[in-house]
Amino acid sequence: xxxxxxxxxxxxxxxxxxxxxxxxxxxxxxxxxxxxxxxxxxxxxxxxxxxxxxxxxxxxxxxxxxxxxxxxxxxxxxxxxxxxxxxxxxxxxxxxxxxxxxxxxxxxxxxxxxxxxxxxxxxxxxxxxxxxxxxxxxxxxxxxxxxxxxxxxxxxxxxxxxxxxxxxxxxxxxxxxxxxxxxxxxxxxxxxxxxxxxxxxxxxxxxxxxxxxxxxxxxxxxxxxxxxxxxxxxxxxxxxxxxxxxxxxxxxxxxxxxxxxxxxxxxxxxxxxxxxxxxxxxxxxxxxxxxxxxxxxxxxxxxxxxxxxxxxxxxxxxxxxxxxxxxxxxxxxxxxxxxxxxxxxxxxxxxxxxxxxxxxxxxxxxxxxxxxxxxxxxxxxxxxxxxxxxxxxxxxxxxxxxxxxxxxxxxxxxxxxxxxxxxxxxxxxxxxxxxxxxxxxxxxxxxxxxxxxxxxxxxxxxxxxxxxxxxxxxxxxxxxxxxxxxxxxxxxxxxxxxxxxxxxxxxxxxxxxxxxxxxxxxxxxxxxxxxxxxxxxxxxxxxxxxxx
Amino acid sequence: xxxxxxxxxxxxxxxxxxxxxxxxxxxxxxxxxxxxxxxxxxxxxxxxxxxxxxxxxxxxxxxxxxxxxxxxxxxxxxxxxxxxxxxxxxxxxxxxxxxxxxxx
Numbered sequence: 001x002x003x004x005x006x007x008x009x010x011x012x013x014x015x016x017x018x019x020x021x022x023x024x025x026x027x028x029x030x031x032x033x034x035x036x037x038x039x040x041x042x043x044x045x046x047x048x049x050x051x052x053x054x055x056x057x058x059x060x061x062x063x064x065x066x067x068x069x070x071x072x073x074x075x076x077x078x079x080x081x082x083x084x085x086x087x088x089x090x091x092x093x094x095x096x097x098x099x100x101x102x103x104x105x106x107x108x109x110x111x112x113x114x115x116x117x118x119x120x121x122x123x124x125x126x127x128x129x130x131x132x133x134x135x136x137x138x139x140x141x142x143x144x145x146x147x148x149x150x151x152x153x154x155x156x157x158x159x160x161x162x163x164x165x166x167x168x169x170x171x172x173x174x175x176x177x178x179x180x181x182x183x184x185x186x187x188x189x190x191x192x193x194x195x196x197x198x199x200x201x202x203x204x205x206x207x208x209x210x211x212x213x214x215x216x217x218x219x220x221x222x223x224x225x226x227x228x229x230x231x232x233x234x235x236x237x238x239x240x241x242x243x244x245x246x247x248x249x250x251x252x253x254x255x256x257x258x259x260x261x262x263x264x265x266x267x268x269x270x271x272x273x274x275x276x277x278x279x280x281x282x283x284x285x286x287x288x289x290x291x292x293x294x295x296x297x298x299x300x301x302x303x304x305x306x307x308x309x310x311x312x313x314x315x316x317x318x319x320x321x322x323x324x325x326x327x328x329x330x331x332x333x334x335x336x337x338x339x340x341x342x343x344x345x346x347x348x349x350x351x352x353x354x355x356x357x358x359x360x361x362x363x364x365x366x367x368x369x370x371x372x373x374x375x376x377x378x379x380x381x382x383x384x385x386x387x388x389x390x391x392x393x394x395x396x397x398x399x400x401x402x403x404x405x406x407x408x409x410x411x412x413x414x415x416x417x418x419x420x421x422x423x424x425x426x427x428x429x430x431x432x433x434x435x436x437x438x439x440x441x442x443x444x445x446x447x448x449x450x451x452x453x454x455x456x457x458x459x460x461x462x463x464x465x466x467x468x469x470x471x472x473x474x475x476x477x478x479x480x481x482x483x484x485x486x487x488x489x490x491x492x493x494x495x496x497x498x499x500x501x502x503x504x505x506x507x508x509x510x511x512x513x514x515x516x517x518x519x520x521x522x523x524x525x526x527x528x529x530x531x532x533x534x535x536x537x538x539x540x541x542x543x544x545x546x547x548x
Numbered sequence: 549x550x551x552x553x554x555x556x557x558x559x560x561x562x563x564x565x566x567x568x569x570x571x572x573x574x575x576x577x578x579x580x581x582x583x584x585x586x587x588x589x590x591x592x593x594x595x596x597x598x599x600x601x602x603x604x605x606x607x608x609x610x611x612x613x614x615x616x617x618x619x620x621x622x623x624x625x626x627x628x629x630x631x632x633x634x635x636x637x638x639x640x641x642x643x644x645x646x647x648x649x650x651x652x
């Protein structure tokens with residue numbers, strides 16, 4: 001059982017706190033209520049007395065915060081026994097100023113500005129309406145590149161331009177300045193599959209790099225997209241026009257598949273150094289890792305075409321033309337090897353089928369060694385497929401540490417925004433109360449001081465957390481720009497992927513955002529309470545014929 | 549004198565004062581007599597003091613005990629109570645139990 005003195009202590013504590021935050025004009029009244037507490041009989045009565053009194057003081061505190069008007073009359077209380085003591089103000093103001101100045105000084109460091117920008121990424125999805133214009137950073141690169149006739153910088157922007165037509169124009173301009181950069185057409189064409197320039201670019205790429213399968217894949221995709229635009233969606237490879245099948249046949253016959261990722265990485269790095277770009281989004285964001293690799297449609301197209309080839313090979317097999325059938329199976333296996341440099345778990349199924357058929361054909365032709373070899377390769381493909389699936393699952397789940405860091409960064413950014421807004425609102429209220437910009441006229445109440453100190457502390461702590469959570473990724477970025485070290489670039493990509501998720505959206509993992517919902521509910525309730533208080537204030541404001 | 553609108557709770561408080569117009573009254577004492585809780589009583593006292601219907605002062609009763617706030621009608625407050633219609637005054641006579649009343 002609770003000791004008898006406890007309710008009285010709790011009641012006194014509650015009332016003292018209410019007095020602490022109360023505006024100066026109600027201070028004596030607060031102490032009047034507190035003094036009566038010693039004379040109230042009964043534990044529950046004491047608690048109820050304290051709660052009622054604290055409620056009265058809280059109401060005045062809230063009103064003084066919302067309407068810090070200077071003509072607010074002091075309620076006569078028969079004395080000034082309990083005036084607000086000034087000593088609290090100076091250390092509080094010093095603490096607030098120190099926190100704010102330290103946090104603002106952090107913005108001097110480019111790394112912190114970068115971190116702050118990253119922490120605001122989730123809000124881009126909410127507030128960004130124009131997805132077709134270039135970022136200011138890319139705009140300045142284009143401007144300077146045009147002045148300096150810098151083909152590489154133009155190519156850098158062409159890879160990232162949100163409008164594929166503009167990207168194509170920049171790519172043409174870059175190649176005109178430096179004809180050795182023809183390969184950039186392939187990268188821009190992969191981003192904008194329906195560009196009319198592709199018809200002109202593909203022959204140029206084929207001439208530049210005749211053994212590469214990529215231009216054929218680009219042609220096949222353009223034919224596919226044209227079909228879709230004509231509302232004729234081909235679901236199976238057989239439904240595709242002969243031009244598509246011919247392009248895919250050329251793809252399967254090509255000696256190599258080069259996505260020019262190494263050339264692009266080197267070009268990107270040179271431009272980043274030359275233009276002193278430190279924006280992580282330009283380096284690892286916007287699916288850059290994907291663009292460095294194989295276009296996503298290529299595996300699907302290759303899979304559909306391989307299915308068609310497998311079917312035709314089986315027909316040949318049934319007709320007894322084992323040689324022609326073997327050639328078709330080998331074509332699939334060959335393209336599987338070309339794809340191997342990029343992760344393609346989907347296509348492994350087709351190569352596995354091709355090897356199995358090759359093993360069967362060899363066994364039928366009494367070539368046991370060859371049959372055993374193909375069976376071994378089929379088994380190997382099966383094993384790799386299982387491994388790739390598990391790898392892909394892990395990759396999709398992402399790096400857990402990067403996820404947590406991104407979570408910390410975006411929450412820190414949100415807290416910085418909120419606490420900054422609260423700090424400005426408090427300062428504004430204090431200025432209104434003082435009606436002067438002179439420091440000596442500042443007379444913040446206790447609640448204003450409490451709000452100022454807590455919001456500045458939150459601002460400072462969140463800025464420190466933001467800096468710490470972003471620091472490793474800044475180093476990854478610097479390593480990449482300085483030494484070309486790409487080993488941890490995927491971690492940066494993971495970090496950015498998660499940083500984009502709006503707070504409370506439950507992106508990928510709804511469970512992790514339950515706390516956000518809770519705090520959203522708390523903020524919504526506080527806002528509602530404030531609204532009710534304001535409405536009640538206006539309703540109960542003293543008028544000429546006021547009710548007393 | 550122009551009479552402001554007066555709530556029934558305020559009437560109840562004023563009624564307690566008019567019984568002993570010159571006596572200083574404590575907050576808890578008024579709460580017990582009127583049956584009003586602190587959250588209702590103190591805003592009334594504050595408003596009455598604000599409109600100069602009440603005098604307030606701090607009194608020290610004994611050593612070691614914090615001073616208590618006391619209240620008394622001002623002449624203006626007395627005039628107000630006297631000018632109130634009887635019916636309105638009678639409406640304030642309905643008494644509800646005070647907090648802690650009857651408890652040890």
